[in-house]
Amino acid sequence: MILQALNNILNEVMDSHALIGDIEADLPFCVFRADTQPHQTKDGICGYDHIVNVGIIDNEIESVNTYTESVITAMTAKENTIISGTKIYAVIQTDESGIYYENENNVYMNDLEFKVFTKNR
Amino acid sequence: MSNEKVLGFNLRLKVATKYIAGTTNHNFNLEGKRRESIMKSDQGNKQWENTGRIVTFSANLYIMHGTEDNYMNVDDVRKACAANTTGYYEYGGDSADEPLVTGNCMFLKISETSDSENFATAAVDFEELEGSGGFGTQSGS
Numbered sequence: 532m533i534l535q536a537l538n539n540i541l542n543e544v545m546d547s548h549a550l551i552g553d554i555e556a557d558l559p560f561c562v563f564r565a566d567t568q569p570h571q572t573k574d575g576i577c578g579y580d581h582i583v584n585v586g587i588i589d590n591e592i593e594s595v596n597t598y599t600e601s602v603i604t605a606m607t608a609k610e611n612t613i614i615s616g617t618k619i620y621a622v623i624q625t626d627e628s629g630i631y632y633e634n635e636n637n638v639y640m641n642d643l644e645f646k647v648f649t650k651n652r
Numbered sequence: 653m654s655n656e657k658v659l660g661f662n663l664r665l666k667v668a669t670k671y672i673a674g675t676t677n678h679n680f681n682l683e684g685k686r687r688e689s690i691m692k693s694d695q696g697n698k699q700w701e702n703t704g705r706i707v708t709f710s711a712n713l714y715i716m717h718g719t720e721d722n723y724m725n726v727d728d729v730r731k732a733c734a735a736n737t738t739g740y741y742e743y744g745g746d747s748a749d750e751p752l753v754t755g756n757c758m759f760l761k762i763s764e765t766s767d768s769e770n771f772a773t774a775a776v777d778f779e780e781l782e783g784s785g786g787f788g789t790q791s792g793s
Contacts (some may be wrong), residue, residue: 573661623769642682646769
């Protein structure tokens with residue numbers, strides 16, 4: 532399943548949590564979610580696109596920058612691998628918000644977006 | 653049996669006994685072929701007669717590699733288009749007694765799209781050979 536696979540990939544870089552509710556975590560950490568789109572042919576599903584958003588959070592801008600590079604490297608290095616039963620064809624980075632300061636919680640954040648192509652969910 | 657809507661994925665195209673792998677969509681066009689004439693004896697009313705039919709169709713698909721029984725992959729389709737291969741086709745439902753359009757068709761062309769961040773897709777165009785067409789019903793189940 533894609534969420535478990537993402538958790539395994541991102542946990543190699545930093546503490547990661549699926550964004551499915553409120554979380555309490557120690558800095559630094561990242562949160563992720565996947566918006567899944569199946570590819571239907573007339574014979575059934577032949578693959579999936581996942582729009583994956585990863586939010587990197589820490590209290591130092593340099594640290595967020597370093598983690599950003601590590602997360603991008605870890606994600607894009609997973610082409611043609613099977614992780615937690617999910618066969619990943621390719622990972623493409625499609626967007627980045629840029630590092631910004633989140634006033635309410637006094638943290639720096641960076642939001643990354645990837646397109647992940649998989650054979651199964 | 654009452655009238656029932658037909659789901660799009662239940663209408664399939666089979667060419668030379670094979671499906672095209674990765675097909676997502678078919679566009680099927682059937683038009684009567686007319687010849688018009690007018691003679692003085694028609695008193696100003698144009699006449700027409702049906703002289704057959706024109707059938708063109710296309711399939712949109714994900715480009716698929718690999719081999720699977722009863723399926724043409726993109727390599728097979730490219731070669732068939734390059735050679736304008738002809739073959740028997742059936743278009744319609746897979747279930748027994750479902751209506752079919754049949755005939756012999758020619759592979760005309762394949763147009764492929766491969767961008768930087770999506771699965772590669774293609775469109776394949778076909779044309780029915782004149783005078784080869786018919787209608788039938790699906791015999792298999």
